[in-house]
Amino acid sequence: MDLRLTEEHGMIRKMVREFAEKEVAPLAAEIDEKGEVPFENIRKMGELGLMGLTVSEEYGGAGMDTVSYCIAIEELSKACASTAIVMGVQNSLVCHGIEKFGTEDQKQRFLVPLAEGRFIGAFALTEPEAGSDAAAQKTTVVRDGDEYMVNGTKNFITNGGFADVILLFGMTDKSQGHRGISALLVEKGTPGFSVGKEEDKLGIRGSSTCEAVFEDCRVPVANRLGAEGHGFKIAMSNLDAGRISVAAQALGIAEAAYQAALEYAKTRQQFGQPIAEFQGIQWMLADMATRIEASRLLIYHAALAKDRAEKTGERYSKEAAMAKLYASETASWVTDLAIQIHGGYGYVKEYPVERYYRDARITRIYEGTSEVQRMVIADQILR
Numbered sequence: 195m196d197l198r199l200t201e202e203h204g205m206i207r208k209m210v211r212e213f214a215e216k217e218v219a220p221l222a223a224e225i226d227e228k229g230e231v232p233f234e235n236i237r238k239m240g241e242l243g244l245m246g247l248t249v250s251e252e253y254g255g256a257g258m259d260t261v262s263y264c265i266a267i268e269e270l271s272k273a274c275a276s277t278a279i280v281m282g283v284q285n286s287l288v289c290h291g292i293e294k295f296g297t298e299d300q301k302q303r304f305l306v307p308l309a310e311g312r313f314i315g316a317f318a319l320t321e322p323e324a325g326s327d328a329a330a331q332k333t334t335v336v337r338d339g340d341e342y343m344v345n346g347t348k349n350f351i352t353n354g355g356f357a358d359v360i361l362l363f364g365m366t367d368k369s370q371g372h373r374g375i376s377a378l379l380v381e382k383g384t385p386g387f388s389v390g391k392e393e394d395k396l397g398i399r400g401s402s403t404c405e406a407v408f409e410d411c412r413v414p415v416a417n418r419l420g421a422e423g424h425g426f427k428i429a430m431s432n433l434d435a436g437r438i439s440v441a442a443q444a445l446g447i448a449e450a451a452y453q454a455a456l457e458y459a460k461t462r463q464q465f466g467q468p469i470a471e472f473q474g475i476q477w478m479l480a481d482m483a484t485r486i487e488a489s490r491l492l493i494y495h496a497a498l499a500k501d502r503a504e505k506t507g508e509r510y511s512k513e514a515a516m517a518k519l520y521a522s523e524t525a526s527w528v529t530d531l532a533i534q535i536h537g538g539y540g541y542v543k544e545y546p547v548e549r550y551y552r553d554a555r556i557t558r559i560y561e562g563t564s565e566v567q568r569m570v571i572a573d574q575i576l577r
């Protein structure tokens with residue numbers, strides 16, 4: 195097995211790193227402080243092809259492999275995890291599903307503008323009472339001629355406040371449990387759809403997370419993604435892709451925190467020497483570097499499994515869940531140690547590590563908590 199990256203991987207890393215350092219990093223503290231979405235940078239990400247990085251060229255995307263995608267997410271997340279999640283949701287939770295399950299008409303109407311960055315997408319699965327138990331959907335999707343009538347409330351929807359298209363899940367047949375869930379593509383401006391409460395969050399504060407409310411919202415049957423009753427599998431399949439993306443986001447946050455701690459330890463003098471001279475600090479740095487490297491290997495392993503699976507139809511749920519579980523737990527642990535190495539300076543906003551610590555925390559929750567990842571891994575290894 196050859197784990198060396200290709201020339202193409204090196205090129206995407208260089209391109210995204212330059213963009214992230216020049217355009218994204220300078221805004222990161224400010225958008226975190228103000229809770230503002232960096233719309234101008236999202237537009238530029240569209241121009242750079244990042245909003246449809248893995249979508250095939252035929253549908254306006256960059257047609258890159260999943261390792262390239264992870265590298266891009268990792269580099270963006272080093273600069274700003276809030277900016278990276280907009281790209282993550284777009285590619286993994288929305289474009290991936292439309293390309294895999296959509297009709298040609300849906301691909302032309304939705305995938306092409308999404309991949310070109312002209313549309314922003316959102317993924318609406320979670321409800322106030324259906325979080326980890328995603329099959330417990332209360333939103334109803336009732337057929338009425340050529341339309342579905344949707345009623346229900348979704349919450350914690352990233353990009354939901356400004357998305358042009360929402361991939362929505364709801365119950366077409368409650369008696370069938372998870373086999374009664376269907377997926378719809380709902381366009382912005384559809385009567386009956388409105389944006390609800392905007393969340394005030396601990397981290398990734400430069401991203402928008404809000405409620406999406408559907409009241410007698412009529413959606414054409416032509417906008418149903420996949421067959422009726424196949425929505426749960428579409429959601430789970432998208433989440434397999436999304437979990438690799440969140441793992442790459444966690445990796446980027448961890449790397450940023452580790453680099454900050456390393457530089458700080460080399461320059462901070464205490465007891466007459468840089469604190470990096472103390473074995474206690476050296477061992478922290480050694481463990482941080484090792485766990486970051488292990489995360490990266492799990493992520494690339496999952497990315498390769500996903501690309502193979504696109505051809506064979508196999509599942510890569512275990513690889514994706516392992517990568518997310520390990521990388522997100524590592525990000526929380528590394529950012530915590532980065533604050534410890536900075537001492538009191540780590541706790542104040544003058545240094546970025548407190549933001550990394552807050553941003554890392556969500557990676558253990560969204561797109562499936564660490565506990566859900568363990569359920570997925572156990573389910574796969576006990577088969």
Ligand code: COS
Pocket residue numbers: 319320325326327328329350372373426427430431433434509511560561562563566569570573
């Ligand atoms: N790909 C394709 N099919 C999948 C799948 C996947 N990754 N995961 C499950 N399925 C299928 C199963 O094969 C099963 O199919 P059958 O109906 O043919 O038997 C069906 O879906 C139900 O699977 P399962 O019994 O495992 O479902 P559960 O209700 O027990 O749920 C968990 C499993 C907990 C893993 C799932 O609900 C989950 O991932 N929850 C977290 C949701 C989440 O991440 N939310 C965050 C939203 S985005 S912020």
